[in-house]
Each structure stands twice: as C-alpha cells, then as structure tokens.
Amino acid sequence: MGPGPGSNERKHDEGGVTGGSTADERSGQRETCGTEDVRIGGVALRLVQVNFKALDGLAVGRFWAEALGWSVFRPGVTTYVGPLGGFVWPHPVAVGIDVVPVPELKTTTKNRVHLDLATTSAAHQAELVARLKELGATPADVGQGDVPWTVLADPEGNEFCVLEPREIYRDTGPIAAVVVDCTDPRAMARFWGEAMDWTLHEVSDDHARLRSAKGVGPYLEFLRTPDVKTTPDRIHLDLLPYPGDDQAAEVARLKALGATPADVGQGDVPWTVLADAEGNEFCVLAPA
Template sequence: MALRPVQVNIKALDGSAVGRFWAEALGWSVFRPGVTTYVAPAGELVWPHSVDVCLDIVPVPEPKSATKNRVHLDLATRSAAHQAELVARLQALGATPAQVGQGDVPWTVLADPEGNEFCVLEPREVYRDTGPIAAVVVDCEDPRAMARFWGRAMDWTVREVTDEQATLRSAGGVGPYLEFLRAPGGKTVPDRVHLDLLPYPGDDRAAEVARLRALGATDLDVGQGDVPWTCLADPEGHEFCVLAPS
C-alpha cells in the first residue's frame, strides 16, 4: 500500500482569479470540475496527472493572514534571462514582491494576488527536468523527522536528509520535488496551502488512513463535515488530506 501526492490545495477568496494567475504563471490550463478551480498541464482534464503535482484552488470566506504560509511553491527557470523574464511577467499578472527574511539571495520571493508566497529560483541543474514547479517546499522544525514520516506515508523516494533539509521525489524521478526546510517556529494559524494525497487504484483508503495514524498522523477537524476525504495532520501539524479515488 502507498499514497501519492496529486495536488497542492490552495485556499482563496476568489478561486477563479487565483486559478487564472497560477495557470498563466505555469503555462497550464484552468479546469472547473465543480466548486474548485483545478490548474493542470494544457490539454484535456486528466486527474490525477501521471507526472505533475497540480493545483486545486478552493474558495473560502477568510482572507490570508499576515503570517507566512508554511507551504509554498518554488518555480524553476532555465537561465538568468528566463528568471528575469518570468519575474517581470508574474508581476504584470498581479504578483508582488514579498519579504520573508530572505536577505540577499539569488532567487526572487513573490506573493500571488492573495498573498501566498512563492519563489522564482535561479537556474539550478537539479531542477532541469521538473517542469515549471521545481519543488513543493514545507517549513518544519525537524527535517529528519519529516523525512521519516513522509517517506513512509508516500511512495516517493527520500533523496537527501540533513539537519537543515529533507528532499523527496517520485520513485520514477519525474515531476517536482517535495522539500522540508528547517525554519524557526511551529504552526500558529491554519494552513492556507497543503498537500492532497491519493491511494492507488485497488487500495483501501480507510486502511491507508489507519496506516498514517500508526505513523503519527492525527485527525483534523477543519469544519469539513461529512466529506469523502479525510483531513489529517503530520507530526508537526502540517495539514493534508487523503482523497477518495474518483
């Protein structure tokens, strides 16, 4: 049994507008299968996507707080010129510069139109084949503990573990990375951005949820009511959902 990350869930006051921004930012398409806005590679709607971790923008009535999100996206670039061009294009689309204590770094920190932080990275060889999303990045207190939990929770491979960072990627070596970076301070507000996981066809979702609880996940009540997915939190309180196969 195993789980795979299939989408990054982003809460938004205006899901359609935020979805359009991210579709333009990534060169992907917008789909509206229901109340959410799904952003995925161009073409017909494919869910789950076989390679990319896509975006699902969920409308909520509350705006983002001033607190930095604990989960953000890093975008890949091919060259210094591409990085500069992408930053300029994103700002024209409504992104704004963001200060998160980054200091003098070679990447650019921006926020989407509703304040969700993300980074446009300088060219890095490690991300040459990821597609537009280089990594889904999670702030944490203990990268080693996160590698143990998430390495067992999912079928992705743990690539690197240090006191400062843990990195996972799909077993096939395709798509974005999942990175846990050491950052001071724990969770203080509900997560605005989180991962959604999906069992493989034929696997039992209830059994997968029980397995996650045994690994240290805890049940989470975010007012979801009676829904076909299960809301959980990892050992450091990062929210995530286990979806039901369609």
C-alpha cells in the same frame, strides 16, 4: 480541504479552457502518457495536488495557470490548474493545484507551504519575474535577505519563489518543488517517505528532499525554520490511494505512522483530513 467525488459534467472557464477538478472527473481523462498509473514499492498513496484556499478561487486559479503555462479546469466550486498534453490524472509529472474558495482572508503569517518555480537561465528568471508581476504578483519579504532567488506573492498574498537556474531542477517542469517549513526535516522525511510512494533523495538537519519514485515531476522539500505553526495551513497537500486500494486502511496506516485527525470545519466529506507530526494538515482523497 480536498475535492471529493462529484459531477462529471465538464464546464468551461470563461477564458475558453475546458476540464474537470474532482477525482472522478480528472480520472476520466484517459489519454496517452509515458508513465503508467501503477504502484511502486507497495506503498499506496501518492501526492496528486497542492490545495490552495482563496477568497476568489477562479482568479487565483487563473493566475497560477498563466504563471505555469497550464490550463484552468473548473467543474464546480473548486478550480483545478494543470497541464494539457496527454497526461492522465493523477500523474507524477503534473502535481496540479486545486483552489478552494473560502470566506477568510489570508493572515499576515507566512504560509508554511509554498511553491518554488524553476528557471533555465538568468534571462528566463528575469523574464518570468517580470511576467508574474504583470499578472498581479507582488514582491514579498519573508526575511530572505540578499539571495539569488526572487520571493513574490500571488494576488491573495501566498508567497512563492522564482529560483535561479539549478541543475537539480532541470527536468521538473515549471514547479521545481513544493516546500514545507518545519522544525525537524529528518522526522518529516521519515513520515512522508513512509506515507507516500516517493523516494528520499537527500536529508540533513536543515532540509530533506523527496521525489516521485518514477523520477519525474517536482520535488517535495522540507526546510528547517525556527517558526512554529500557529494558524491552519492556507496551502496543503492532497494524497490519493491507487485504484482499488482502501482509503480507510490508508488512513489507519498513516495514523500508525504518527498522523492525527484534524478538524478544519470540513464537515461530512468523502476525504479525510489529517495532520503530520508538526501539525501540517493534509487530505487523503477517496480513490477515483
């Protein structure tokens, strides 16, 4: 589900990009950044990456690196995608993508978690859609109808949206939002607002929107849908305690908030797999 501590050996992608994917490896990249790694408000978890399952993790990782203008880091079996430029991992500006190889194909069921990509103009949106198709993205119909955004799927069928320009996303970076389908956005906002050190910006019966308390990076959004979860999530969220905090204590706190243990065949791993009140799996990683 999520990466645990592993080898610190840096490896190069065949495309010539260096880096690392485990918590231990990425936390060692201590470069200068504008936002220090400090807790806000006493809550000891933060969203650090979006985890994708894929048959070909490297190919999917390369697609997303090209799509976002980021780089591929691969120190082992997982492929991490994130930006260069002096960011310390983890960093709220750069909620990365960690791609884990699995033997199962994606089902025809729409993913309950997807990415929304930001654009700055109509021309930028059209240009980005065209470039993504050249990279291997295909049009996707999820029942969206006539809307100003474009729905695509990556090379393994994971749906995502290229949004029309929106003022709210002007400073998020290439990922405008990580979007989770749900039946009760208010309940999800309560749980995730308590689970993480993110701030609730907006909530209604139809949607909820949170963002890092530092006011940077993508939003985490919950969108009301009539669909009920029927399969394990192909895409999920990975949370990380702050340095010096206790993973077991954080897991206990999440259970008190309503999270339940989840078995997705992970076996004996250093991270803990839980599910929120609507059954969406997520991982609590071991502190770096």
